[in-house]
Amino acid sequence: xxxxxxxxxxxxxxxxxxxxxxxxxxxxxxxxxxxxxxxxxxxxxxxxxxxxxxxxxxxxxxxxxxxxxxxxxxxxxxxxxxxxxxxxxxxxxxxxxxxxxxxxxxxxxxxxxxxxxxxxxxxxxxxxxxxxxxxxxxxxxxxxxxxxxxxxxxxxxxxxxxxxxxxxxxxxxxxxxxxxxxxxxxxxxxxxxxxxxxxxxxxxxxxxxxxxxxxxxxxxxxxxxxxxxxxxxxxxxxxxxxxxxxxxxxxxxxxxxxxxxxxxxxxxxxxxxxxxxxxxxxxxxxxxxxxxxxxxxxxxxx
Numbered sequence: 342x343x344x345x346x347x348x349x350x351x352x353x354x355x356x357x358x359x360x361x362x363x364x365x366x367x368x369x370x371x372x373x374x375x376x377x378x379x380x381x382x383x384x385x386x387x388x389x390x391x392x393x394x395x396x397x398x399x400x401x402x403x404x405x406x407x408x409x410x411x412x413x414x415x416x417x418x419x420x421x422x423x424x425x426x427x428x429x430x431x432x433x434x435x436x437x438x439x440x441x442x443x444x445x446x447x448x449x450x451x452x453x454x455x456x457x458x459x460x461x462x463x464x465x466x467x468x469x470x471x472x473x474x475x476x477x478x479x480x481x482x483x484x485x486x487x488x489x490x491x492x493x494x495x496x497x498x499x500x501x502x503x504x505x506x507x508x509x510x511x512x513x514x515x516x517x518x519x520x521x522x523x524x525x526x527x528x529x530x531x532x533x534x535x536x537x538x539x540x541x542x543x544x545x546x547x548x549x550x551x552x553x554x555x556x557x558x559x560x561x562x563x564x565x566x567x568x569x570x571x572x573x574x575x576x577x578x579x580x581x582x583x584x585x586x587x588x589x590x591x592x593x594x595x596x597x598x599x600x601x602x603x604x605x606x607x608x609x610x611x612x613x614x615x616x617x618x619x620x621x622x623x624x625x626x627x628x629x630x631x632x633x634x635x636x637x638x639x640x641x642x643x
Contacts, residue, residue, distance in 0.1 A: 360588055360589045360590050360591045361588040361589075361591045361592065362585050362586075362588045362589045364419070364422065365582060365584045365585055365588060366582075366585060368416065368419045368420060368423055368581055369578040369581050369582060371415065371416055371419070372416050372574075373578065374412075375416070379400045379408050379409045379412075382399075382404060382408065383398070383400070383401075383405045384399075386405070388402050388405070389552070389553075390552070390555075392555075392564070393567040393568050393571060394553070394567060395570060396571065397409075397470045397477065397481065400469065401469045401470050401471040402469075406469050409466060410466040410469075411466075413462055413463060413466020414463055414466055414467070416462060417462040417463040418459070420455070420458065420462065421455070421459040423584070424451070424455030424456060424458075424459065424491070425452065426588065426591060427451070427452075427455075427584060427587075428448055428449075428451060428452040430587060430591055431444055431448040431451070432444075432445065434502060434505075434506045435448070435501070435502075438501060438502065438505070440501040443501060444498055444501050444502075447494055447497050450494055451495060451498060454487040454488075454490045455491045457483055457487040458483070458485075458487035458488040461480045461483030461484030462480070463480075464476065464479070464481075464484075465477060465481050468480060485526050485529075485573060488522070488577055489519055489522040489523055489526060492515055492518055492519040493515075493519045495580070496515040499511065499512045499515065500512050506587075514583055515583055518576050518583070521572070522573055524569075525569040525570070525572040525573035526569075528566065529566050529567075529570045529573060530566075532562045532565035532566030532567075533562075533566040535562035535566075536563035536566060538559070539558050539559030540559040542558075543558035543559070
């Protein structure tokens with residue numbers, strides 16, 4: 342019995358580590374680990390109330406802001422890499438599709454919004470809410486709005502590949518995730534605006550930053566906003582998890598291509614009476630003996 346369980350676990354683990362599948366897994370895992378650590382530190386230091394604070398509030402003050410900012414930079418980079426791999430995946434599988442032109446156009450839009458979302462995430466991590474509120478809010482909107490569009494664009498491109506590279510279930514799942522993201526994003530914005538209006542009208546003299554608690558005016562609307570922000574973050578994680586089956590068959594390789602430029606003769610002397618241009622050809626250009634080719638996508642099939 343135990344050997345059968347171990348064999349099953351070993352087989353499932355090998356599937357999860359195949360190809361580039363560890364990339365989205367690591368992205369989501371690191372994201373939630375960093376959120377959890379920042380949350381625990383912020384609550385332990387009484388910087389936030391324990392019940393559903395804003396994610397960025399858990400990284401607004403030191404020492405948790407140091408953890409939060411560093412983690413967001415790494416996660417933003419990992420997201421950009423994940424988006425690029427997905428983009429190259431679309432281009433490759435689209436070569437055999439009758440809708441290759443459409444796939445390329447929508448894939449380009451996908452990668453643009455994916456990069457914008459990663460940039461917004463980096464802004465959120467580096468410009469804390471308590472320090473530069475406007476920049477932080479702009480980065481959050483960029484991250485969330487672009488991420489939602491990225492999810493829908495993935496569904497759009499995937500819809501051209503139903504029956505060959507993906508299934509209707511996977512496309513429908515990403516559409517549902519996108520709809521959940523839109524609803525959560527709207528509720529986050531509306532709830533946050535209502536809570537600010539209620540708190541400001543109740544105590545106009547109170548200035549930001551605020552520390553929210555159940556006794557604060559507008560706390561109910563604030564709680565609606567923060568709950569939906571966490572739901573929005575969960576929807577992003579769910580989207581990246583849907584990429585795991587596709588990434589299991591993805592791999593990249595970097596090839597070294599010899600340069601046509603020949604090295605100088607073994608008896609070459611820089612002090613010889615060659616012309617300056619001839620010297621340059623040997624002493625400068627000859628060091629570029631190897632050029633790195635672009636990463637080429639190889640697909641082993643579904």
